Amino acid sequence: THHSLLITELTTQFSFQVxxxxxxxxxxxxxxxxxxxAVETPRFMPVGTLANVKTVTPTQLQETGxxxxxxxxxxxxxxxxxxxxxxxxxxxQFMRWNQPILTDSGGFQVFSLxxxxxxxxxxxxxxxxxxxxxxxxxxERSIQIQNALGADVIMAFDECPPYPxxxxxxxxxxxxxxxxxxxxxxxxxxxxxxxxGIVQGGVYPDLRAAAAEALAGxxxxxxxxGGVSVGEPPxxxxxxVQATTPMLPVxxxxxxxxxxxxxxxxxxxxxxxxxxxxxxxxxxxRHGAALVxxxxxxxxxSQYREDFQPLDETCPCxxxxxxxxxxxxxxxxxxxxxxxxxxTIHNITELVRFTQKIREAIISDRFTTEFAQWLS
Amino acid sequence: THHSLLITELTTQFSFQVxxxxxxxxxxxxxxxxxxxAVETPRFMPVGTLANVKTVTPTQLQETGxxxxxxxxxxxxxxxxxxxxxxxxxxxQFMRWNQPILTDSGGFQVFSLxxxxxxxxxxxxxxxxxxxxxxxxxxERSIQIQNALGADVIMAFDECPPYPxxxxxxxxxxxxxxxxxxxxxxxxxxxxxxxxGIVQGGVYPDLRAAAAEALAGxxxxxxxxGGVSVGEPPxxxxxxVQATTPMLPVxxxxxxxxxxxxxxxxxxxxxxxxxxxxxxxxxxxRHGAALVxxxxxxxxxSQYREDFQPLDETCPCxxxxxxxxxxxxxxxxxxxxxxxxxxTIHNITELVRFTQKIREAIISDRFTTEFAQWLS
Ligand SMILES: [Zn+2]
Ligand SMILES: [Zn+2]
Numbered sequence: 001t002h003h004s005l006l007i008t009e010l011t012t013q014f015s016f017q018v019x020x021x022x023x024x025x026x027x028x029x030x031x032x033x034x035x036x037x038a039v040e041t042p043r044f045m046p047v048g049t050l051a052n053v054k055t056v057t058p059t060q061l062q063e064t065g066x067x068x069x070x071x072x073x074x075x076x077x078x079x080x081x082x083x084x085x086x087x088x089x090x091x092x093q094f095m096r097w098n099q100p101i102l103t104d105s106g107g108f109q110v111f112s113l114x115x116x117x118x119x120x121x122x123x124x125x126x127x128x129x130x131x132x133x134x135x136x137x138x139x140e141r142s143i144q145i146q147n148a149l150g151a152d153v154i155m156a157f158d159e160c161p162p163y164p165x166x167x168x169x170x171x172x173x174x175x176x177x178x179x180x181x182x183x184x185x186x187x188x189x190x191x192x193x194x195x196x197g198i199v200q201g202g203v204y205p206d207l208r209a210a211a212a213e214a215l216a217g218x219x220x221x222x223x224x225x226g227g228v229s230v231g232e233p234p235x236x237x238x239x240x241v242q243a244t245t246p247m248l249p250v251x252x253x254x255x256x257x258x259x260x261x262x263x264x265x266x267x268x269x270x271x272x273x274x275x276x277x278x279x280x281x282x283x284x285x286r287h288g289a290a291l292v293x294x295x296x297x298x299x300x301x302s303q304y305r306e307d308f309q310p311l312d313e314t315c316p317c318x319x320x321x322x323x324x325x326x327x328x329x330x331x332x333x334x335x336x337x338x339x340x341x342x343x344t345i346h347n348i349t350e351l352v353r354f355t356q357k358i359r360e361a362i363i364s365d366r367f368t369t370e371f372a373q374w375l376s
Numbered sequence: 377t378h379h380s381l382l383i384t385e386l387t388t389q390f391s392f393q394v395x396x397x398x399x400x401x402x403x404x405x406x407x408x409x410x411x412x413x414a415v416e417t418p419r420f421m422p423v424g425t426l427a428n429v430k431t432v433t434p435t436q437l438q439e440t441g442x443x444x445x446x447x448x449x450x451x452x453x454x455x456x457x458x459x460x461x462x463x464x465x466x467x468x469q470f471m472r473w474n475q476p477i478l479t480d481s482g483g484f485q486v487f488s489l490x491x492x493x494x495x496x497x498x499x500x501x502x503x504x505x506x507x508x509x510x511x512x513x514x515x516e517r518s519i520q521i522q523n524a525l526g527a528d529v530i531m532a533f534d535e536c537p538p539y540p541x542x543x544x545x546x547x548x549x550x551x552x553x554x555x556x557x558x559x560x561x562x563x564x565x566x567x568x569x570x571x572x573g574i575v576q577g578g579v580y581p582d583l584r585a586a587a588a589e590a591l592a593g594x595x596x597x598x599x600x601x602g603g604v605s606v607g608e609p610p611x612x613x614x615x616x617v618q619a620t621t622p623m624l625p626v627x628x629x630x631x632x633x634x635x636x637x638x639x640x641x642x643x644x645x646x647x648x649x650x651x652x653x654x655x656x657x658x659x660x661x662r663h664g665a666a667l668v669x670x671x672x673x674x675x676x677x678s679q680y681r682e683d684f685q686p687l688d689e690t691c692p693c694x695x696x697x698x699x700x701x702x703x704x705x706x707x708x709x710x711x712x713x714x715x716x717x718x719x720t721i722h723n724i725t726e727l728v729r730f731t732q733k734i735r736e737a738i739i740s741d742r743f744t745t746e747f748a749q750w751l752s
Binding site for chain 1 (some may be wrong): 400426427428430431432433434435436456460463464468471472643682684694698699700702703705706707709710712713714716717718
């Protein structure tokens, strides 16, 4: 009973409260409470694959307005290994991020990155790109690793079918994902971590709906839509989300995995999604590109060489408050690392602000008018 | 007369005040005042070649305790070009560094980096590595470029002979350097910039002394020793400095160019030098190495993988206040850019602190005892 009490006490550290609903769409404004603080939804989450968001310090990251940050279980298992992170006191302490952290399950990377994989009902066997050793990743092992890493939110180990895939392949992957989810729930040991289930189902709306309905029965602290943004036409994302969200509990946070473009986020929010992540803002930054008011700018273009304005005069970020397009263009042309840092700070701020502005628009019930350009 | 008054007014923005002298050595503690604030000497200055200190923001740089920062005229002339920097409002505004800046003359880079150079009494002709065009750099042109860049301290265009070089070659270069200095003084247009002369003379003490004596007669606002750390044995640096400083005015700042190692700085300070610069702390950082208490550590070494201490528990820098050796080692192994940023912050802080500690030791007259290990 002592153990049960502890679990009850700790799981109450997670709660999701919806405060406002849009009158025109299924969009909602909420707050997701975790042991490391609150996440105001809807909200974009930056990706910190190897226990850091590339090119920025935690202090710089905090100034972007980011609240929850992702880290990748697959990459951290390979380097430095979860045992070192655990010895360091967990991910928060290791990377010095005192706000919420979410780890993925490693499934997506195993299916998309690794070679020589063999998938069975038990799990996935793949060759480590570091030392060539065979690694066996199962639902239990993924949860063990995530328990050792210690993020606030951990993700179920799922099978993400490729695109395109036949209905039969997707159906089999969806059913396996459900069986693996049950094993993840059994393996999960830490009540201070919330385990989210992942809805698969490819581009088949009825498979998505059925999977969502099945997962909803498990009363998890949160739900994700996975297996999108894997090569399908972008317009299918909205259709997949529309088919899925009606089957998900209204009182739990909903996370659309791997999606972080303006239009796709706005449309998913209109269908009732709350959380988003994407490597685009950080990856674009490392290619010398800025996200400005919905556009992508290549700072190497000659038009910026003598442009002494900030990237976006309305942006509160460190980069826009201090530097000109001409300076950033000079740094990009010179391949100076500082260019990537300054662009990463701006790009993350830009996408976090985009979701913050949608949040404010929902609160004042102007979402469909203010964001009409993204919703059609 | 309005112009003369203005010059008088502005040149008084530069002054150097020695407050304490060591009782055992020629070391001194001073403050060098510039239009962008004071530099407390002795002090290490980090290098910001292309209008940024690689991998760190101005905010991070300021937190290291750096006061005066270098930028390279040669590199900035090639990219983005001094015209763009001037249009931006000068280097301080362009790179957002509101403390003192020093630009070198470009001479050292032309002599050491560029191909196809032709040296005459007029100047140096070399091929631009950017577009292959021939560039003619003369004393006048170097000063024009530095006037456009707008640093607080600008350096005379000098001929830096290679090592080894015959006495005749060095003597010719030293004499040409003096003639070029006279042309630099005539070309210099901005009284809000202080033009420092450079003592050449290779490894020949009598040539150094004669050059210093000649330069002293020109009553410049500061003096540098150049042409060291160009391949000669390190122990010769102290000998060169010892031969030069007695001929330099005691009431002007003295800058030892390109030197920033513990021992060489301590010994030069004992001979009366005040300012130092070196790319080592930033370059080492980009190779995954930290300067800790006089040693170089390669953070990739396996001994750091599970070492959960800060780099230096006595260091006040952002890196040491927040991160463990294990975390930095993980980032270095993962080739994450954040590793280079964190190591750069620490390494610059370490060398600035080294010179700050010497400063405090001189004030309390404990320099030769506290820094005995570096002075022998
Ligand atoms: Zn910005
Ligand atoms: Zn430090």
